[in-house]
Amino acid sequence: MQELTCKELVELVTAYFEDALPADERLRFERHVSVCPGCSAYMEQMRQTITLVGELREQDVSPTAEQQLLQAFRGWKRDET
Amino acid sequence: MRLVEQYQAAMVRLAQVYVRDRAVAEEVAQDAWVAVLKSLRQFEGRSSFKTWLFHILVNAARTRSQRERRSVPFSALASDDEGVLGDEPSVAPERFRPADAPYAGGWGALPQLWDALPEASADNRETRERIAAAIERLPASQQSVIRLRDIEGYSADDVCKMLDISEGNQRVLLHRARSRVRQALESYFAED
Numbered sequence: 001m002q003e004l005t006c007k008e009l010v011e012l013v014t015a016y017f018e019d020a021l022p023a024d025e026r027l028r029f030e031r032h033v034s035v036c037p038g039c040s041a042y043m044e045q046m047r048q049t050i051t052l053v054g055e056l057r058e059q060d061v062s063p064t065a066e067q068q069l070l071q072a073f074r075g076w077k078r079d080e081t
Numbered sequence: 082m083r084l085v086e087q088y089q090a091a092m093v094r095l096a097q098v099y100v101r102d103r104a105v106a107e108e109v110a111q112d113a114w115v116a117v118l119k120s121l122r123q124f125e126g127r128s129s130f131k132t133w134l135f136h137i138l139v140n141a142a143r144t145r146s147q148r149e150r151r152s153v154p155f156s157a158l159a160s161d162d163e164g165v166l167g168d169e170p171s172v173a174p175e176r177f178r179p180a181d182a183p184y185a186g187g188w189g190a191l192p193q194l195w196d197a198l199p200e201a202s203a204d205n206r207e208t209r210e211r212i213a214a215a216i217e218r219l220p221a222s223q224q225s226v227i228r229l230r231d232i233e234g235y236s237a238d239d240v241c242k243m244l245d246i247s248e249g250n251q252r253v254l255l256h257r258a259r260s261r262v263r264q265a266l267e268s269y270f271a272e273d
């Protein structure tokens with residue numbers, strides 16, 4: 001089986017993380033990364049990117065919107081009873 | 082009410098992927114809640130409540146965005162079809178050795194390890210701002226996938242249901258979104 005190039009490997013990183021590569025392709029992938037400092041560093045960058053994205057904080061609800069929502073809720077409750 | 086608080090911020094943020102304007106996004110979220118309440122009896126528990134709620138939200142946001150689009154000059158809006166069509170290399174092709182050179186397809190300059198960089202931390206405000214900006218620049222389809230997967234933490238399966246897309250599609254969108262964000266971070270860290 002032909003070896004992966006680095007250029008090909010970077011296209012497969014997400015599929016690898018998702019465990020979506022067929023067994024033989026996963027082996028090829030892992031074999032390449034184990035001997036390639038460039039791709040090893042790239043994968044680390046991707047992992048860190050995912051971690052950093054996950055740590056973004058959501059903005060708070062604006063007070064006006066929450067008030068409107070509460071009113072809509074009360075209206076619904078009233079109609080239902 | 083805790084249910085509302087729990088989801089509201091995420092719903093508004095997700096609606097904003099499609100409608101941009103925050104006030105309009107809040108309206109969309111509200112419309113979604115009303116739709117949810119009206120059809121609560123039809124919710125048969127086939128999927129989780131969350132999945133169903135976000136599915137309704139995304140449909141409401143897409144519908145609203147199409148309506149807004151008709152009243153705004155075409156040139157002012159970015160297409161949200163860009164997410165999946167055509168080729169989009171994860172890394173700029175010039176980072177790799179050319180096809181006719183030795184070690185064709187191998188890295189030219191090696192990617193750097195970010196471990197030693199103090200900026201490479203979520204505690205760094207500028208880093209968070211750069212990431213947020215990179216995410217906001219993504220086409221709608223890529224942006225909604227990375228938000229739902231990597232920020233909200235929903236499973237691939239859930240996200241496919243929420244957005245009505247195939248598993249393969251979802252993976253391509255996630256891959257492209259993450260690649261763009263990685264690129265933005267790499268450029269930022271390379272600045273002096």
